[in-house]
Amino acid sequence: MSLPYAVLGFLNYAPMTGYELKKAFDTSIRHFWPADQAQIYRTLKELTRRGWVTVEVVPQEDRPNRKVYHITDAGREELRRWLGTPADPEDPRVPLLIRIFFAGQLPSEKAIALLETYAAALRARLETYARIPQRAAHYAEAIQSPREVFFWALTLDYGIRLTRAALEWAEEAIRNIRNLEKQ
Amino acid sequence: MSLPYAVLGFLNYAPMTGYELKKAFDTSIRHFWPADQAQIYRTLKELTRRGWVTVEVVPQEDRPNRKVYHITDAGREELRRWLGTPADPEDPRVPLLIRIFFAGQLPSEKAIALLETYAAALRARLETYARIPQRAAHYAEAIQSPREVFFWALTLDYGIRLTRAALEWAEEAIRNIRNLEKQ
DNA sequence: GTCATATATAGGACAAGTCAAATATAAGCA
DNA sequence: TGCTTATATTTGACTTGTCCTATATATGAC
Known part of the structure:
Protein backbone atom coordinates (compact mmCIF):
# COMPACT_ATOMS: atom_id res chain seq x y z
CA MET A 1 0.00 0.00 0.00
CA SER A 2 2.64 2.51 -1.03
CA LEU A 3 0.71 4.41 -3.68
CA PRO A 4 -1.02 6.86 -1.30
CA TYR A 5 2.38 7.78 0.11
CA ALA A 6 3.98 8.24 -3.28
CA VAL A 7 1.11 10.61 -4.08
CA LEU A 8 1.71 12.48 -0.81
CA GLY A 9 5.40 12.62 -1.67
CA PHE A 10 4.73 14.35 -4.98
CA LEU A 11 2.12 16.70 -3.54
CA ASN A 12 4.71 17.66 -0.96
CA TYR A 13 6.86 19.04 -3.79
CA ALA A 14 3.94 20.99 -5.30
CA PRO A 15 0.12 21.03 -5.52
CA MET A 16 -1.09 19.06 -8.53
CA THR A 17 -4.11 17.59 -10.30
CA GLY A 18 -4.60 13.87 -10.77
CA TYR A 19 -3.65 14.30 -14.38
CA GLU A 20 -0.38 16.01 -13.49
CA LEU A 21 0.35 13.37 -10.87
CA LYS A 22 0.02 10.69 -13.50
CA LYS A 23 2.64 12.51 -15.56
CA ALA A 24 4.87 12.92 -12.50
CA PHE A 25 4.76 9.16 -11.89
CA ASP A 26 5.39 8.34 -15.53
CA THR A 27 8.44 10.57 -15.75
CA SER A 28 10.09 9.54 -12.50
CA ILE A 29 9.26 6.49 -10.41
CA ARG A 30 7.45 4.46 -13.04
CA HIS A 31 10.39 2.04 -13.18
CA PHE A 32 9.85 0.85 -9.65
CA TRP A 33 6.28 1.94 -9.02
CA PRO A 34 4.01 2.24 -12.06
CA ALA A 35 0.70 3.92 -11.27
CA ASP A 36 -2.55 3.36 -13.06
CA GLN A 37 -4.52 6.49 -13.82
CA ALA A 38 -7.76 5.18 -12.33
CA GLN A 39 -5.86 4.14 -9.24
CA ILE A 40 -4.41 7.63 -8.77
CA TYR A 41 -7.83 9.26 -8.85
CA ARG A 42 -9.26 6.74 -6.39
CA THR A 43 -6.29 7.27 -4.09
CA LEU A 44 -6.77 11.02 -4.21
CA LYS A 45 -10.36 10.58 -3.12
CA GLU A 46 -9.24 8.42 -0.22
CA LEU A 47 -6.50 10.87 0.84
CA THR A 48 -9.08 13.66 0.87
CA ARG A 49 -11.38 11.58 3.02
CA ARG A 50 -8.55 11.13 5.49
CA GLY A 51 -7.76 14.82 5.61
CA TRP A 52 -4.22 14.43 4.26
CA VAL A 53 -4.95 16.53 1.18
CA THR A 54 -7.47 19.24 0.31
CA VAL A 55 -9.04 19.94 -3.06
CA GLU A 56 -9.08 23.30 -4.76
CA VAL A 57 -11.54 23.27 -7.65
CA VAL A 58 -10.49 25.46 -10.55
CA PRO A 59 -13.42 25.93 -12.98
CA GLN A 60 -12.75 25.38 -16.66
CA GLU A 61 -14.89 25.44 -19.75
CA ASP A 62 -14.75 22.69 -22.34
CA ARG A 63 -12.98 20.34 -19.96
CA PRO A 64 -13.75 18.85 -16.54
CA ASN A 65 -12.82 21.32 -13.80
CA ARG A 66 -9.25 21.05 -12.59
CA LYS A 67 -9.13 19.63 -9.09
CA VAL A 68 -5.83 20.78 -7.65
CA TYR A 69 -4.78 18.74 -4.62
CA HIS A 70 -2.78 20.32 -1.78
CA ILE A 71 -1.05 18.39 0.98
CA THR A 72 -2.17 19.40 4.49
CA ASP A 73 -0.04 19.61 7.64
CA ALA A 74 -1.55 16.31 8.76
CA GLY A 75 -0.61 14.85 5.38
CA ARG A 76 2.96 16.07 5.66
CA GLU A 77 3.20 14.60 9.13
CA GLU A 78 1.79 11.28 7.94
CA LEU A 79 4.25 11.23 5.03
CA ARG A 80 7.25 11.77 7.33
CA ARG A 81 5.98 9.14 9.74
CA TRP A 82 5.57 6.61 6.95
CA LEU A 83 8.94 7.39 5.37
CA GLY A 84 10.70 6.47 8.62
CA THR A 85 8.86 3.16 8.89
CA PRO A 86 10.40 -0.14 7.61
CA ALA A 87 9.61 -0.92 3.98
CA ASP A 88 7.05 -3.57 3.03
CA PRO A 89 8.61 -6.76 1.71
CA GLU A 90 8.86 -7.03 -2.05
CA ASP A 91 6.72 -9.34 -4.09
CA PRO A 92 9.25 -12.10 -4.84
CA ARG A 93 7.44 -13.28 -7.98
CA VAL A 94 9.67 -13.83 -11.02
CA MET B 1 -0.99 -15.90 -14.77
CA SER B 2 1.74 -18.44 -14.08
CA LEU B 3 0.15 -20.35 -11.22
CA PRO B 4 -1.88 -22.77 -13.37
CA TYR B 5 1.30 -23.70 -15.22
CA ALA B 6 3.32 -24.19 -12.08
CA VAL B 7 0.56 -26.55 -10.93
CA LEU B 8 0.73 -28.40 -14.26
CA GLY B 9 4.51 -28.53 -13.90
CA PHE B 10 4.26 -30.30 -10.54
CA LEU B 11 1.48 -32.64 -11.65
CA ASN B 12 3.71 -33.59 -14.54
CA TYR B 13 6.20 -34.99 -12.03
CA ALA B 14 3.52 -36.93 -10.18
CA PRO B 15 -0.25 -36.98 -9.47
CA MET B 16 -1.05 -35.03 -6.31
CA THR B 17 -3.80 -33.59 -4.14
CA GLY B 18 -4.21 -29.87 -3.59
CA TYR B 19 -2.78 -30.32 -0.15
CA GLU B 20 0.34 -32.03 -1.48
CA LEU B 21 0.70 -29.36 -4.14
CA LYS B 22 0.73 -26.71 -1.47
CA LYS B 23 3.60 -28.54 0.21
CA ALA B 24 5.41 -28.92 -3.10
CA PHE B 25 5.21 -25.16 -3.66
CA ASP B 26 6.33 -24.36 -0.13
CA THR B 27 9.38 -26.59 -0.32
CA SER B 28 10.59 -25.53 -3.75
CA ILE B 29 9.49 -22.47 -5.70
CA ARG B 30 8.05 -20.45 -2.83
CA HIS B 31 10.99 -18.05 -3.06
CA PHE B 32 9.99 -16.83 -6.49
CA TRP B 33 6.36 -17.93 -6.62
CA PRO B 34 4.50 -18.22 -3.33
CA ALA B 35 1.12 -19.91 -3.67
CA ASP B 36 -1.89 -19.39 -1.46
CA GLN B 37 -3.76 -22.54 -0.50
CA ALA B 38 -7.16 -21.19 -1.55
CA GLN B 39 -5.64 -20.12 -4.84
CA ILE B 40 -4.28 -23.62 -5.53
CA TYR B 41 -7.68 -25.25 -5.01
CA ARG B 42 -9.40 -22.70 -7.23
CA THR B 43 -6.75 -23.20 -9.91
CA LEU B 44 -7.21 -26.97 -9.76
CA LYS B 45 -10.93 -26.50 -10.37
CA GLU B 46 -10.19 -24.32 -13.37
CA LEU B 47 -7.62 -26.75 -14.80
CA THR B 48 -10.18 -29.54 -14.51
CA ARG B 49 -12.76 -27.44 -16.33
CA ARG B 50 -10.27 -26.97 -19.15
CA GLY B 51 -9.49 -30.66 -19.39
CA TRP B 52 -5.82 -30.29 -18.51
CA VAL B 53 -6.15 -32.41 -15.40
CA THR B 54 -8.54 -35.11 -14.21
CA VAL B 55 -9.65 -35.85 -10.67
CA GLU B 56 -9.49 -39.22 -9.02
CA VAL B 57 -11.54 -39.22 -5.83
CA VAL B 58 -10.14 -41.45 -3.10
CA PRO B 59 -12.70 -41.92 -0.31
CA GLN B 60 -11.54 -41.42 3.27
CA GLU B 61 -13.19 -41.54 6.62
CA ASP B 62 -12.67 -38.80 9.21
CA ARG B 63 -11.27 -36.44 6.60
CA PRO B 64 -12.56 -34.95 3.35
CA ASN B 65 -11.99 -37.34 0.45
CA ARG B 66 -8.62 -37.05 -1.22
CA LYS B 67 -8.92 -35.59 -4.69
CA VAL B 68 -5.86 -36.73 -6.56
CA TYR B 69 -5.22 -34.69 -9.69
CA HIS B 70 -3.61 -36.24 -12.77
CA ILE B 71 -2.26 -34.28 -15.71
CA THR B 72 -3.84 -35.25 -19.06
CA ASP B 73 -2.15 -35.44 -22.46
CA ALA B 74 -3.78 -32.13 -23.34
CA GLY B 75 -2.38 -30.70 -20.11
CA ARG B 76 1.12 -31.93 -20.87
CA GLU B 77 0.90 -30.44 -24.32
CA GLU B 78 -0.32 -27.13 -22.94
CA LEU B 79 2.49 -27.12 -20.37
CA ARG B 80 5.17 -27.66 -23.05
CA ARG B 81 3.61 -25.01 -25.25
CA TRP B 82 3.59 -22.50 -22.42
CA LEU B 83 7.12 -23.31 -21.29
CA GLY B 84 8.44 -22.37 -24.73
CA THR B 85 6.61 -19.06 -24.75
CA PRO B 86 8.32 -15.78 -23.69
CA ALA B 87 8.01 -15.02 -19.98
CA ASP B 88 5.62 -12.36 -18.69
CA PRO B 89 7.36 -9.18 -17.58
CA GLU B 90 8.10 -8.94 -13.87
CA ASP B 91 6.25 -6.63 -11.57
CA PRO B 92 8.86 -3.90 -11.15
CA ARG B 93 7.48 -2.68 -7.82
CA VAL B 94 10.10 -2.14 -5.10
C1' DG C 1 -4.93 -31.28 29.70
C1' DT C 2 -4.30 -28.31 26.15
C1' DC C 3 -2.11 -26.65 22.21
C1' DA C 4 0.03 -27.09 17.89
C1' DT C 5 0.47 -29.81 13.78
C1' DA C 6 -0.85 -32.89 10.19
C1' DT C 7 -4.37 -34.33 6.94
C1' DA C 8 -7.92 -32.34 3.30
C1' DT C 9 -11.12 -29.17 0.95
C1' DA C 10 -14.07 -25.10 0.26
C1' DG C 11 -16.11 -20.57 0.36
C1' DG C 12 -16.79 -15.59 1.48
C1' DA C 13 -14.93 -11.08 1.97
C1' DC C 14 -11.65 -8.03 0.67
C1' DA C 15 -7.47 -5.37 -1.31
C1' DA C 16 -4.83 -3.62 -5.12
C1' DG C 17 -4.40 -2.90 -9.48
C1' DT C 18 -5.72 -3.26 -14.68
C1' DC C 19 -8.51 -2.27 -18.70
C1' DA C 20 -11.80 0.02 -21.16
C1' DA C 21 -15.23 3.35 -21.92
C1' DA C 22 -17.68 7.73 -21.36
C1' DT C 23 -17.57 12.81 -21.70
C1' DA C 24 -15.80 17.22 -24.13
C1' DT C 25 -12.89 20.16 -27.04
C1' DA C 26 -8.77 22.28 -29.23
C1' DA C 27 -4.48 21.96 -31.76
C1' DG C 28 -1.44 19.95 -34.96
C1' DC C 29 -0.44 16.91 -38.71
C1' DA C 30 -0.82 14.30 -43.05
C1' DT D 1 -11.00 15.56 -43.96
C1' DG D 2 -9.80 12.65 -40.44
C1' DC D 3 -6.48 10.97 -37.02
C1' DT D 4 -3.74 11.58 -33.01
C1' DT D 5 -2.52 13.92 -28.89
C1' DA D 6 -3.34 16.83 -25.10
C1' DT D 7 -6.30 18.25 -21.36
C1' DA D 8 -9.22 16.20 -17.11
C1' DT D 9 -12.08 13.15 -14.37
C1' DT D 10 -15.13 9.24 -13.32
C1' DT D 11 -17.07 4.69 -13.24
C1' DG D 12 -17.72 -0.34 -13.92
C1' DA D 13 -16.11 -4.82 -14.64
C1' DC D 14 -12.62 -7.83 -13.90
C1' DT D 15 -8.23 -10.43 -12.28
C1' DT D 16 -5.08 -12.12 -9.05
C1' DG D 17 -4.12 -13.01 -4.82
C1' DT D 18 -4.72 -12.78 0.53
C1' DC D 19 -6.95 -13.76 4.85
C1' DC D 20 -10.06 -16.00 7.59
C1' DT D 21 -13.29 -19.38 8.75
C1' DA D 22 -15.61 -23.88 8.69
C1' DT D 23 -15.42 -28.92 8.98
C1' DA D 24 -13.21 -33.44 11.36
C1' DT D 25 -9.95 -36.18 13.80
C1' DA D 26 -5.42 -38.17 15.29
C1' DT D 27 -0.93 -37.60 17.20
C1' DG D 28 2.84 -35.70 19.60
C1' DA D 29 4.79 -31.99 22.51
C1' DC D 30 4.94 -29.43 26.78
Missing part, protein backbone atom coordinates in the same frame (compact mmCIF):
# COMPACT_ATOMS: atom_id res chain seq x y z
CA PRO A 95 7.56 -15.30 -13.82
CA LEU A 96 10.59 -16.36 -15.86
CA LEU A 97 11.83 -18.61 -13.07
CA ILE A 98 8.76 -20.83 -13.22
CA ARG A 99 9.60 -21.58 -16.82
CA ILE A 100 13.25 -22.12 -15.92
CA PHE A 101 12.35 -24.39 -13.01
CA PHE A 102 10.41 -26.70 -15.31
CA ALA A 103 12.66 -26.16 -18.35
CA GLY A 104 13.99 -29.71 -18.04
CA GLN A 105 10.87 -30.57 -20.06
CA LEU A 106 12.11 -28.37 -22.88
CA PRO A 107 14.76 -28.92 -25.57
CA SER A 108 17.90 -26.89 -24.87
CA GLU A 109 17.42 -24.48 -27.79
CA LYS A 110 14.05 -23.48 -26.40
CA ALA A 111 15.44 -22.91 -22.93
CA ILE A 112 18.21 -20.81 -24.44
CA ALA A 113 15.71 -18.84 -26.54
CA LEU A 114 13.76 -18.08 -23.37
CA LEU A 115 16.87 -16.71 -21.72
CA GLU A 116 17.95 -14.77 -24.81
CA THR A 117 14.58 -13.02 -24.93
CA TYR A 118 14.91 -12.20 -21.26
CA ALA A 119 18.47 -10.93 -21.70
CA ALA A 120 17.39 -8.73 -24.59
CA ALA A 121 14.69 -7.15 -22.42
CA LEU A 122 17.27 -6.49 -19.70
CA ARG A 123 19.66 -4.86 -22.16
CA ALA A 124 16.86 -2.63 -23.40
CA ARG A 125 16.11 -1.72 -19.81
CA LEU A 126 19.73 -0.75 -19.20
CA GLU A 127 19.58 1.54 -22.23
CA THR A 128 16.44 3.17 -20.89
CA TYR A 129 18.18 3.69 -17.57
CA ALA A 130 21.18 5.24 -19.32
CA ARG A 131 18.92 7.91 -20.78
CA ILE A 132 17.38 8.89 -17.44
CA PRO A 133 20.09 11.22 -16.04
CA GLN A 134 19.55 13.76 -18.83
CA ARG A 135 15.83 13.89 -18.18
CA ALA A 136 16.44 14.04 -14.45
CA ALA A 137 18.74 17.05 -14.84
CA HIS A 138 15.69 19.14 -15.65
CA TYR A 139 14.01 18.21 -12.37
CA ALA A 140 17.27 18.62 -10.44
CA GLU A 141 17.47 22.25 -11.55
CA ALA A 142 13.83 22.86 -10.73
CA ILE A 143 14.06 21.55 -7.19
CA GLN A 144 17.43 23.07 -6.23
CA SER A 145 18.16 20.49 -3.58
CA PRO A 146 21.24 18.28 -3.99
CA ARG A 147 20.01 16.12 -1.13
CA GLU A 148 16.78 15.24 -2.94
CA VAL A 149 18.71 14.62 -6.13
CA PHE A 150 21.09 12.29 -4.31
CA PHE A 151 18.23 10.05 -3.19
CA TRP A 152 16.64 10.08 -6.63
CA ALA A 153 19.96 8.89 -8.04
CA LEU A 154 20.05 6.05 -5.51
CA THR A 155 16.86 4.59 -6.95
CA LEU A 156 18.34 4.61 -10.44
CA ASP A 157 21.51 2.97 -9.18
CA TYR A 158 19.40 0.20 -7.66
CA GLY A 159 17.73 -0.47 -10.99
CA ILE A 160 21.03 -0.58 -12.85
CA ARG A 161 22.72 -2.93 -10.39
CA LEU A 162 19.84 -5.36 -10.20
CA THR A 163 19.34 -5.41 -13.94
CA ARG A 164 23.06 -6.04 -14.51
CA ALA A 165 23.02 -8.89 -12.01
CA ALA A 166 20.04 -10.48 -13.77
CA LEU A 167 21.75 -10.06 -17.13
CA GLU A 168 24.96 -11.69 -15.92
CA TRP A 169 22.92 -14.56 -14.55
CA ALA A 170 21.11 -15.03 -17.88
CA GLU A 171 24.33 -14.91 -19.87
CA GLU A 172 26.02 -17.46 -17.69
CA ALA A 173 22.95 -19.66 -17.69
CA ILE A 174 23.05 -19.71 -21.49
CA ARG A 175 26.74 -20.67 -21.45
CA ASN A 176 26.04 -23.45 -18.97
CA ILE A 177 23.21 -24.89 -21.03
CA ARG A 178 25.53 -24.96 -24.04
CA ASN A 179 28.12 -26.82 -21.95
CA LEU A 180 25.45 -29.26 -20.88
CA GLU A 181 24.85 -30.06 -24.53
CA LYS A 182 28.49 -30.80 -25.26
CA GLN A 183 28.72 -33.47 -22.60
CA PRO B 95 8.36 -0.65 -2.05
CA LEU B 96 11.64 0.42 -0.44
CA LEU B 97 12.52 2.65 -3.37
CA ILE B 98 9.50 4.88 -2.83
CA ARG B 99 10.81 5.65 0.62
CA ILE B 100 14.31 6.16 -0.74
CA PHE B 101 13.06 8.41 -3.53
CA PHE B 102 11.44 10.74 -1.01
CA ALA B 103 14.07 10.23 1.71
CA GLY B 104 15.38 13.76 1.23
CA GLN B 105 12.52 14.63 3.64
CA LEU B 106 14.12 12.42 6.28
CA PRO B 107 17.11 12.99 8.59
CA SER B 108 20.11 10.93 7.50
CA GLU B 109 20.01 8.54 10.46
CA LYS B 110 16.47 7.55 9.54
CA ALA B 111 17.41 6.96 5.92
CA ILE B 112 20.35 4.84 7.07
CA ALA B 113 18.12 2.89 9.48
CA LEU B 114 15.77 2.13 6.59
CA LEU B 115 18.64 0.75 4.55
CA GLU B 116 20.08 -1.21 7.48
CA THR B 117 16.74 -2.94 8.03
CA TYR B 118 16.59 -3.76 4.35
CA ALA B 119 20.19 -5.04 4.35
CA ALA B 120 19.46 -7.25 7.37
CA ALA B 121 16.50 -8.81 5.55
CA LEU B 122 18.70 -9.48 2.52
CA ARG B 123 21.38 -11.13 4.66
CA ALA B 124 18.75 -13.35 6.26
CA ARG B 125 17.53 -14.27 2.78
CA LEU B 126 21.04 -15.25 1.71
CA GLU B 127 21.27 -17.54 4.73
CA THR B 128 17.98 -19.16 3.80
CA TYR B 129 19.27 -19.69 0.27
CA ALA B 130 22.46 -21.25 1.64
CA ARG B 131 20.39 -23.91 3.37
CA ILE B 132 18.45 -24.88 0.24
CA PRO B 133 20.95 -27.22 -1.50
CA GLN B 134 20.75 -29.77 1.33
CA ARG B 135 16.98 -29.91 1.14
CA ALA B 136 17.11 -30.04 -2.63
CA ALA B 137 19.46 -33.05 -2.55
CA HIS B 138 16.52 -35.15 -1.37
CA TYR B 139 14.43 -34.20 -4.40
CA ALA B 140 17.39 -34.61 -6.72
CA GLU B 141 17.72 -38.24 -5.67
CA ALA B 142 14.00 -38.84 -6.01
CA ILE B 143 13.76 -37.52 -9.55
CA GLN B 144 16.98 -39.05 -10.93
CA SER B 145 17.35 -36.45 -13.66
CA PRO B 146 20.47 -34.27 -13.64
CA ARG B 147 18.90 -32.09 -16.30
CA GLU B 148 15.91 -31.21 -14.08
CA VAL B 149 18.26 -30.60 -11.17
CA PHE B 150 20.39 -28.28 -13.28
CA PHE B 151 17.42 -26.02 -14.01
CA TRP B 152 16.29 -26.06 -10.39
CA ALA B 153 19.76 -24.88 -9.42
CA LEU B 154 19.55 -22.04 -11.92
CA THR B 155 16.58 -20.55 -10.07
CA LEU B 156 18.50 -20.61 -6.81
CA ASP B 157 21.50 -18.98 -8.46
CA TYR B 158 19.21 -16.20 -9.69
CA GLY B 159 18.00 -15.51 -6.18
CA ILE B 160 21.50 -15.42 -4.76
CA ARG B 161 22.89 -13.09 -7.42
CA LEU B 162 20.01 -10.62 -7.23
CA THR B 163 20.01 -10.59 -3.45
CA ARG B 164 23.76 -9.98 -3.37
CA ALA B 165 23.43 -7.11 -5.83
CA ALA B 166 20.71 -5.51 -3.72
CA LEU B 167 22.82 -5.95 -0.61
CA GLU B 168 25.87 -4.33 -2.24
CA TRP B 169 23.68 -1.45 -3.32
CA ALA B 170 22.31 -0.96 0.20
CA GLU B 171 25.77 -1.10 1.77
CA GLU B 172 27.19 1.43 -0.63
CA ALA B 173 24.15 3.66 -0.23
CA ILE B 174 24.75 3.72 3.53
CA ARG B 175 28.42 4.66 3.02
CA ASN B 176 27.41 7.42 0.63
CA ILE B 177 24.87 8.89 3.02
CA ARG B 178 27.57 8.97 5.71
CA ASN B 179 29.88 10.81 3.31
CA LEU B 180 27.09 13.25 2.57
CA GLU B 181 26.97 14.04 6.28
CA LYS B 182 30.68 14.78 6.54
CA GLN B 183 30.59 17.44 3.87
